[in-house]
Amino acid sequence: MENLKIELLRALEENARYSIPVLSKMLQTDEATIKQLIKTLREENIILKYTALVDWSKVEKHEEKVFALIDVKVQPKRGVGFDEIAERIYRYNEVQSVYLMSGAYDLSVMVEGKSMHEIAMFVSEKLSTLDSVLSTATHFMLKKYKHDGTVFEKVKEDKRIVVTP
Amino acid sequence: MNSSYLSDYVQKIPPSGIRKFFDLAATIDGVISLGVGEPDFVTPWHAREACINSLEEGYTAYTPNAGLLELRNEISDYLYRRFNVSYHPTNEIIVTVGGSQALDITLRTILNPGDEVLVIEPCFVSYAPLIDLCGGISVRVSTSPENGFKITPEQLETAITPKTKAVMLCSPNNPTGTFLNKNDLEALSKVIIQHDLLVLSDEIYAELTYDEEFTSIASISGMRERTFLISGFSKGFAMTGWRLGYVCAPKDFISPMLKIHQYTIMCAPTMSQFAAIESLKHGENEVGEMIHSYRRRRNFFVESLNEIGLPCHNPGGAFYVFPSIRNTGLTSEEFAENLLLKQKVAVVPGSVFGKSGEGYIRCSYASSMEALQEALKRMKNFLYTLQ
Numbered sequence: 200m201e202n203l204k205i206e207l208l209r210a211l212e213e214n215a216r217y218s219i220p221v222l223s224k225m226l227q228t229d230e231a232t233i234k235q236l237i238k239t240l241r242e243e244n245i246i247l248k249y250t251a252l253v254d255w256s257k258v259e260k261h262e263e264k265v266f267a268l269i270d271v272k273v274q275p276k277r278g279v280g281f282d283e284i285a286e287r288i289y290r291y292n293e294v295q296s297v298y299l300m301s302g303a304y305d306l307s308v309m310v311e312g313k314s315m316h317e318i319a320m321f322v323s324e325k326l327s328t329l330d331s332v333l334s335t336a337t338h339f340m341l342k343k344y345k346h347d348g349t350v351f352e353k354v355k356e357d358k359r360i361v362v363t364p
Numbered sequence: 365m366n367s368s369y370l371s372d373y374v375q376k377i378p379p380s381g382i383r384k385f386f387d388l389a390a391t392i393d394g395v396i397s398l399g400v401g402e403p404d405f406v407t408p409w410h411a412r413e414a415c416i417n418s419l420e421e422g423y424t425a426y427t428p429n430a431g432l433l434e435l436r437n438e439i440s441d442y443l444y445r446r447f448n449v450s451y452h453p454t455n456e457i458i459v460t461v462g463g464s465q466a467l468d469i470t471l472r473t474i475l476n477p478g479d480e481v482l483v484i485e486p487c488f489v490s491y492a493p494l495i496d497l498c499g500g501i502s503v504r505v506s507t508s509p510e511n512g513f514k515i516t517p518e519q520l521e522t523a524i525t526p527k528t529k530a531v532m533l534c535s536p537n538n539p540t541g542t543f544l545n546k547n548d549l550e551a552l553s554k555v556i557i558q559h560d561l562l563v564l565s566d567e568i569y570a571e572l573t574y575d576e577e578f579t580s581i582a583s584i585s586g587m588r589e590r591t592f593l594i595s596g597f598s599k600g601f602a603m604t605g606w607r608l609g610y611v612c613a614p615k616d617f618i619s620p621m622l623k624i625h626q627y628t629i630m631c632a633p634t635m636s637q638f639a640a641i642e643s644l645k646h647g648e649n650e651v652g653e654m655i656h657s658y659r660r661r662r663n664f665f666v667e668s669l670n671e672i673g674l675p676c677h678n679p680g681g682a683f684y685v686f687p688s689i690r691n692t693g694l695t696s697e698e699f700a701e702n703l704l705l706k707q708k709v710a711v712v713p714g715s716v717f718g719k720s721g722e723g724y725i726r727c728s729y730a731s732s733m734e735a736l737q738e739a740l741k742r743m744k745n746f747l748y749t750l751q
Contacts, residue, residue, distance in 0.1 A: 206656075206660070207662075209656060210660055213657075214733065217733070221664060221737070224663055224664040224667040224668060225660040225661070225663050225664040226660070226663065227663050227667075235563075278679050279725040315653065357397075357404065357731075358406075359397075359400045359402060359404070360386065360390075360400070361386060361389040361390055361395060361397045361399060361400070361710055362382055362385050362389050362399035362400065362712060363382070363386070363399070363400055363402060363709055364380065364382050364399045364488065364489045364490070364538075
């Protein structure tokens with residue numbers, strides 16, 4: 200069962216849109232079991248959500264989005280370490296991701312906004328003013344090349360010849 | 365042209381049945397191909413980069429005949445680590461131009477005119493022609509679908525004559541995907557030892573087994589001394605175009621083989637050898653991921669084919685499925701040709717892999733899930749129009 204669980208998660212990570220009949224065949228397991236297992240994985244919050252990876256730069260007339268990666272140095276607190284301040288930060292809707300990092304700074308925060316100005320205001324008014332935040336360094340993202348293992352731009356083409364021994 | 369210009373050997377061997385099919389498929393647009401005998405993965409970047417680095421550093425000269433010693437060391441370590449067979453890097457391994465050249469030099473080293481070699485069919489298209497080109501006689505031994513195309517010791521025994529010199533084995537098999545496990549190989553080895561035969565063991569798909577661990581026949585007691593272990597980087601490491609393989613055998617065989625190798629090829633391509641070193645050193649994760657991906661696709665594809673009415677056994681390795689098309693009443697060539705023309709799906713007729721392949725088609729599942737699903741839809745339509 201543990202193996203099946205891992206195999207199922209691997210398959211769904213590859214493509215969350217595989218149907219139950221397809222997954223059933225791939226994993227050599229009956230459909231009812233697959234269905235139940237997915238339900239359990241959802242309930243246990245192991246599968247958090249299903250989403251589409253979108254290359255927004257190719258979509259015309261959508262509102263522009265700006266992303267910034269912010270290195271944040273914080274003062275950890277006794278008893279709760281970094282968790283409390285991380286939680287304070289991730290509550291903001293603008294915040295896309297928060298990671299605790301090793302090295303020169305503590306938290307890596309990805310922020311989304313409509314403009315550079317909006318992000319600048321978020322950093323100066325909200326993020327920097329939090330008690331535990333010691334300093335921030337904001338880096339605006341200029342172009343996405345690869346995200347979650349997927350390369351943007353390039354269309355995958357099969358370079359093999361049609362029939363070979 | 366006066367046909368006496370050509371050698372009898374080359375005139376005697378037939379052109380590959382696959383070639384004809386390729387020519388037809390290449391003229392049609394929008395074909396989904398299940399006819400490709402190679403991985404759908406591009407060679408992992410770290411291996412490509414190692415090749416580029418070697419070129420940047422100017423490693424463009426010949427290597428030793430048997431290949432870079434560093435590569436032979438890696439091959440030796442790899443075979444021991446993965447399959448528990450040990451070959452000495454300095455005198456028991458030759459790096460070749462693909463598994464094909466390894467087959468060629470092995471056959472040329474052991475065959476005298478009239479020597480018989482047992483070829484277990486259905487099998488890779490090169491075996492019999494390569495034997496015939498040496499003046500040897502390829503004796504075809506047919507396997508049966510009831511048995512999942514596994515050769516049995518009895519079938520082997522029946523085919524052996526006083527002229528039999530060697531047996532060609534390939535597991536996991538192209539085109540059937542059939543996998544011979546340790547028990548199967550032990551049973552075959554008894555017959556092989558009893559008749560004092562040699563074995564050419566084509567282990568090019570050794571990395572790609574999905575249900576059981578791979579066993580090399582060279583690891584079975586009494587077999588190493590009579591085995592030519594032939595393998596390479598094409599399938600497991602997704603390196604087909606690099607043309608890099610190897611053959612391992614006891615040193616008394618390797619030294620005469622090296623004569624043929626040095627006079628015909630000199631050495632395998634240097635830049636490919638650098639990429640192969642990197643693949644063996646750091647390729648394990650990538651290979652592991654590929655195996656997971658192939659296994660899921662195999663499971664999906666085998667069950668789906670059975671469901672649409674193309675019965676097939678569940679192959680233990682490689683990336684081929686070999687379904688029966690007997691109940692359509694068509695020959696495998698007719699089936700493949702019509703499927704291509706009417707539904708634009710390319711498969712390979714089983715008959716090109718030997719007489720016992722008639723009534724079957726080879727479908728490769730080394731394609732994206734999207735392509736496999738679309739191909740199945742088209743095949744289902746095709747079967748429907750036949751009714």
